Amino acid sequence: METAPFHSEVADAPEGGVFFWRHADDGVRLRLGAWREGDRGSVLLLNGRTEYLEKYGSTVRDLQARGYAAISLDWRGQGLSDRLLPDPEIGHVERFPDYQKDMAELVAAAEELDMPRPWFLLGHSMGGAIGLRALHEGLDVRAAAFSAPMWGILIAPWLRPLAIALASGSRWIGQRHRYAPGTGPDSYVATAPFDDNLLTTDRKMYEMMQRQLAAHPELALGGPSLGWLHEALAETRALARLPAPETPGIVFLGANERIVDARSVIARIRGWPRGELDIIPGAEHEVLMETPEVRQHVHALMERLFSSATADS
Secondary structure (H helix, E strand, C coil): CEECCCCHHHCCCCCCCEEEEEECCCCCEEEEEEECCCCCCEEEEECCCCCCHHHHHHHHHHHHHCCCEEEEECCCCCCCCCCCCCCCCCECCCCCCHHHHHHHHHHHHHHHCCCCCCEEEEEECHHHHHHHHHHHCCCCCCCEEEECCCCCECCCCCCHHHHHHHHHHHCCCCCCCCECCCCCCCCHHHHCCCCCCCCCCCHHHHHHHHHHHHHCHHHCCCCEEHHHHHHHHHHHHHHHHCCCCCCCEEEEEECCCCCECHHHHHHHHHCCCCEEEEEECCCCCCHHHCCHHHHHHHHHHHHHHHHHHHHHC
16 A cells, blocks of 8 residues: 555544555545554544545544544545546535445455454545445445434525526536535635534634644635535435435434534434434534534444444344
């Protein structure tokens, strides 16, 4: 494996990680990272749109403190993985199933590194949509946890018809590479003030994200393309039509969620016989980046699920 960079000085990640490049089967270069120490199994950590390995250093630290190894990646089009358009600030994907090519590389790397078994899934936001699709395609994990999974996208009622029409029509008029309505090249974290931000109520965590992007602006990503929006809307509709997976699962949702469509999340969990929903009072979109009390709560419930699934097997 060819070594890849990792900005440890801004990551708050545990020592001992390995970082490397892999190429998906369509040639896209991906950055992966793995922390292999853990006597209770390994977590496949799937982050969200705009995110990158360094952001989850503290999450990996919390997982290792409970005995779990972790492996993660930068999805195509973000982080240090290959950007897919001449304008690197546009979040883009040609087809949403392309993310499953990235998943295949993550799983292959976990096998080659002999990551401790059993394996578990933790998917945040867009990673929750990719992870749910992977479960339906046979991903071999003992249990799955989701943080504000993107099983629906929250769009203002006045903007939704325009967004859907533009996203759908963009493929016919060659405009899939344009920014989605209401978005642009600026990173949300780099430009939005802490007060009333959509991500976290923890000022220290928000400032940590801002420091990361200030120190390494190459990690930043702006708004999604019309092509990404079209593909994401199509994927969320397709996932909603599928039955719930048989995998035991838990979903964490901030009570003040304003990015994904909470109604779609609730509808999915209602039809999941082995699924549980935990709504966290006062929390925003990123419960893994919330206050220490919220993070402790989330990791404790994940540990309970993972332990129970291991015992049941």
